[in-house]
Amino acid sequence: MITPETTIFDDLESNVRGYCRSWPAVFETAQGAWLRDENGRDFLDFFAGAGALNYGHNNPLLKTALIDYLAGDGITHGLDMSTVAKRKLLETVRDTLLAPRGLDYKVQFPGPTGANAVEAALKLARKVTGRQSILSFTNAFHGMTLGALSVTGNAMKRAGAGVPLHHATPMPYDGYFDGTTADFQWMERVLDDSSSGLDRPAAVIVETVQGEGGVNLARAEWLRHLASLCSARGILLIVDDVQMGCGRTGPFFSFETAGITPDIVTLSKSIGGYGLPMALVLFKPEHDVWSPGEHNGTFRGNNPSFVTAQVALEHYWSDDVLEKSTGAKGKRVATALNDIAAAAPGISTRGRGLVHGLVFDDASQAGKVCQVAFERGLLAETSGASDEVVKLLPPLTIADDELDHGLRILGDAVETVCS
Incomplete structure (x- = not known):
């Protein structure tokens, strides 16, 4: 039975659900690199559907093709x-x-x-x-x-x-x-x-x-x-x-x-x-x-x-524009993460293209960083044998200013947790 303290998700959905526990919001819409919850709060997405949304949420080019196809039976x-x-x-x-x-x-x-x-x-x-x-x-x-x-x-x-x-x-x-x-x-x-x-x-x-x-x-x-x-x-x-x-x-x-x-x-x-x-x-x-x-x-x-x-x-993929863009954005991420790691002990970084990780010697800090980042409007998950890595998978189509915004949130979260 649903009580004021529970929701239909708690009452009816299996305990096996996972991501919703890390990100306690009810999402309603999404576009590009952003999701919005039912209360109108926006979240920058450095998760991208675990890599299923390389071209962003509701990519207008793909959406138009899909709607036209369905409309034509x-x-x-x-x-x-x-x-x-x-x-x-x-x-x-x-x-x-x-x-x-x-x-x-x-x-x-x-x-x-x-x-x-x-x-x-x-x-x-x-x-x-x-x-x-x-x-x-x-x-x-x-x-x-x-x-x-x-x-x-x-x-x-x-x-x-x-x-x-x-x-x-x-x-x-x-x-x-x-x-x-x-x-x-x-x-x-x-x-x-x-x-x-x-x-x-x-x-x-x-x-x-x-x-x-x-x-x-x-x-x-x-x-x-x-x-x-x-x-x-x-x-x-x-x-x-x-x-x-x-x-x-x-x-x-x-x-x-x-x-x-x-x-x-x-x-x-x-x-x-x-x-x-x-x-x-x-x-x-x-x-x-x-x-x-x-x-x-x-x-x-x-x-x-x-x-x-x-x-x-x-x-x-008919040319190399996206590939070159991903390489450039990857270097942008690597520079920012290196700066974050240099400012806090016990942190290192690794990555390639637009998959990167912040690695914490104290594994418990990675989850705390993701929690603080979520509270400040950024979705990122942990990975690794002990969940010791904050893994970043932003859409490949993310704009540079959006990427920088997310990296600033991440840096602030690391400073909050590790200082």
Whole structure:
């Protein structure tokens, strides 16, 4: 029963809800980099739907395309049937994303989430190789379904599975040993030692930047070494670009700067353009060993997402304007965060493009900083093994003055908490 102290959310919605506990507001409208609650208070968004809103809230270009499509009675639910919207999207993916980068990939539409894409990628790798095991990395996050959880590092999230998570083995991510151990020393040894007890894996799955893991960055040379290691041993390389793809690190694909070509790539979040559910799995043509209907999903044919995705790709990725802008804004953020870190002990910073983190030696301070920032009108979340990182994911389309405004709020919050 609802009382004056409770709401319909408390009374009816499951305890599993999380973000609303950190941000106790009832949001009503949003535009660009801003959200407004039902009381008319504005909040600058350095969260962007966990990376699903790279082009901002209610982007007018994408909104117009979506409204026109719906007003014209366009197909909304299409399973894997052929539609005009899907054809236009596939043509745009080919002409805007793949051909200019020399990438030869087939495109699969799994269910509409990142976890759906990861599940499909793991299944495909096992089917291609005939092997079961997957190698993942420390601090990795790949989703909350059972297969995705098996290659996720966080103990709390893994415990939610309620069953043992098999057929996956974690390896140390770049920098895990703070430079005291040579890259891949352990991984190469156990892979090549027939007495190590580690079966030859079907695939390795990796994030080039671990967002949920604490904004951990893999160096380009580390990624190249990993790709070479996999290729030499007949192991497929899966890059999970669900959060870091679609331009978050600068280039459309986060692995581009490393000069590697993964066997399989997963995309979701901002691939839909407008924040609408959509996911893609890209893979080399020789790996297309699926039988018709062998992997499916009721909402793999979300045609409104196809429409907004196509327009977003055409508008933002037909040239390098957005990529260069993201790089410039990333430097702006890095400068501001370095200044914040220099002014307070026990704080460091890391990031790439428009994903950045403030890292606190005292993990409890990160959550307090986010709370104070919220009270002053900024949305930012924590990440990392102990929630020790304040993670920043502003929309790529955010204006410089908005970015500066949010960074000032963050700096003031750090000063309040840490002084």
